[in-house]
Amino acid sequence: MVVTKKKENKMEKGAILSDNRQYRYCLWRIWDNKKSLVMFIGLNPSTADENHDDRTIKRCIGFAKEWGYGGIYMTNLFAYRSTSPKNLYEVVSPIGDNNDRFISEYADRCKLIIACWGNHGRYLDRSLEVKKLINNLYCLELNNSGEPKHPLYVRKDQQITKFN
Numbered sequence: 001m002v003v004t005k006k007k008e009n010k011m012e013k014g015a016i017l018s019d020n021r022q023y024r025y026c027l028w029r030i031w032d033n034k035k036s037l038v039m040f041i042g043l044n045p046s047t048a049d050e051n052h053d054d055r056t057i058k059r060c061i062g063f064a065k066e067w068g069y070g071g072i073y074m075t076n077l078f079a080y081r082s083t084s085p086k087n088l089y090e091v092v093s094p095i096g097d098n099n100d101r102f103i104s105e106y107a108d109r110c111k112l113i114i115a116c117w118g119n120h121g122r123y124l125d126r127s128l129e130v131k132k133l134i135n136n137l138y139c140l141e142l143n144n145s146g147e148p149k150h151p152l153y154v155r156k157d158q159q160i161t162k163f164n
Contacts, residue, residue: 001016001017001018001019001025002016002017002018002019002021003015003016004017004050005028005050006050006051010031011029011030011031012028012029012030012031012033012071013028013029013050013051014027014028014050015027015028015048015049015050016102017049017050018079018096018097021049021081022080022081023045023079023080023081023096023097023099024045024048024049024076024079024081025075025079025096025098025099025102026073026074026075026102026106027045027048027049027050027057027073027074028071028072028073028074028106029053029057029061029071029072030070030071030072031065031070031071032070032071033070033071034070035068035069035070035071036069036070036110036111036112037064037069037070037071037072037073037109037110037111038063038064038067038069038071038072038073038110038111038112038113038114039072039073039074039075039106039107039109039110039112039113039114040060040072040073040074040075040113040114040116040151041075041076041077041103041113041114041115041116041117041130041134041137042056042074042075042076042077042116042117042118042150042151043076043077043078043085043088043117043118043120043121043150044076044077044078044079044080044081044082044085044088044094045074045076045079045080045081045082046081046082046083047081047083048074055152056074056150056151056152057072057074059151059152059156060072060074060114060116060151062156063114063140063151063156063158066156066157067112067160069111069112073106073109073110075099075102075103075106075107076099076117077095077099077117077121077126077127077130078094078095078096078099078123078126079094079095079096079099079102080093080094080095080096085118085119085120088120088123089123094123094124095124095126100129100130100133103130103133103134104133104134107133107134112138112160113134113136113137113138114137114138114139114140114148114160115127115130115131115134115137115138115139115148115163115164116139116140116148116149116150116151117147117148117150118143118147118148118149118150118153119143119145119147121147121148122145122147127147131163131164134164135164136164137162137163137164138160138161138162138163139160139161139163140154140158140160140161141154141158141161142161142163148163
């Protein structure tokens with residue numbers, strides 16, 4: 001495991017990745033440690049890391065700031081890093097070692113937990129498993145299959161709703 005963090009423009013940036021950087025277990029951005037934090041649970045990590053934000057991370061930061069939080073933790077149903085969810089079906093272990101432990105550990109640090117994994121969450125029953133781990137889940141909106149929508153597919157002023 002590689003844990004890295006740094007301070008950049010008054011924001012603490014960090015991530016926990018596997019040694020080969022193919023798996024990301026948690027990413028955080030904290031701009032005000034006096035305020036509560038929010039955790040987003042996505043499907044799988046894309047290109048964001050301890051140094052760079054992707055569009056999803058930027059959108060999650062925007063929601064958290066709008067709601068008055070001081071930072072975010074980003075975890076995922078699957079820790080395998082890929083720009084396409086279809087690649088999850090092609091790897092032997094898309095969940096990653098100890099991913100549930102990281103989800104639980106960082107959920108305990110947050111006042112609000114948002115499920116936002118989109119359409120592929122039912123693969124390997126991951127959405128069901130994670131819903132058992134986290135009792136008080138919210139989401140931005142539900143898609144047609146009843147799974148929580150991805151942050152990039154909802155309006156910027158979307159209000160949260162109870163998920164489980």
